[in-house]
Amino acid sequence: MRNAYKILYKEGTGELIEKKSRFIASFRPVKTEEEAQAFIEEMRKKYWDARHNCYAWILGKNGEGKRCSDDGEPSQTAGKPMLDVLEGEEIVNICVVVTRYFGGTLLGTGGLVRAYSGAVKEGLKACAVVTLNPAKKLLIDTDYNGVGKIQYLLGQLNLVTLNSEYTDHVVLTVLVPDEEVEKLQADITESTGGKAQIDVSDSVYFGMYEKEVLLFPEG
Secondary structure: OOOOOEEEEEOOOEEEEEEEEEEEEEEEEEEHHHHHHHHHHHHHHHOOOOOOOEEEEEEEEOEEEEEEEEOOOOOOOOOOHHHHHHHHHHOOOOOEEEEEEOOOOOOOOHHHHHHHHHHHHHHHHHOOOEEEHHHEEEEEEEEHHHHHHHHHHHHHOOOEEEEEEEOOEEEEEEEEEEHHHHHHHHHHHHHHHOOOOOEEEEEEEEEEEEEEEEEEEEE
């Protein structure tokens, strides 16, 4: 069974000031360790004069790839708290770098944990996170007598029609969540008297962002 998962879709930044220390959280969608490392290097060059550039990333649909770094801060006070926030939000394919400009006052281990995790939470507010749901693309081939019945069924389930081809017959490409596929196939077969032909073309993941349908391949 395929499960839904959340990804970082659009990057953002956030900032937190703690006892004059400045914490800047920068985010980037990533799919590989190479992409994550490249982003980290990019941030290190951008903030070359900062004392610390700590990071955390999570890769893969199931969050199987994880890494974090304190970058010189006391052990477990930066990277791990940052990673904990990402895990708590259940977001994958995400990399965050928190840059610290030291303000002259030591924060202590508890203060550092709060500051780094707080910066990540603040930065996430400026990002776009999308939930991806498992779905199938169905090709529904019907005559003109069956179109209205099928469109009614699609409307009842609020399903997205990706494409419509009208010739001597009609072919609809419809995005259907995994859990709705069998019922929709049965309902279409019943309502058209078995005249509509239904084929599964692809298994995908889909999400919505500002009323736009986002499609991602199975892999």
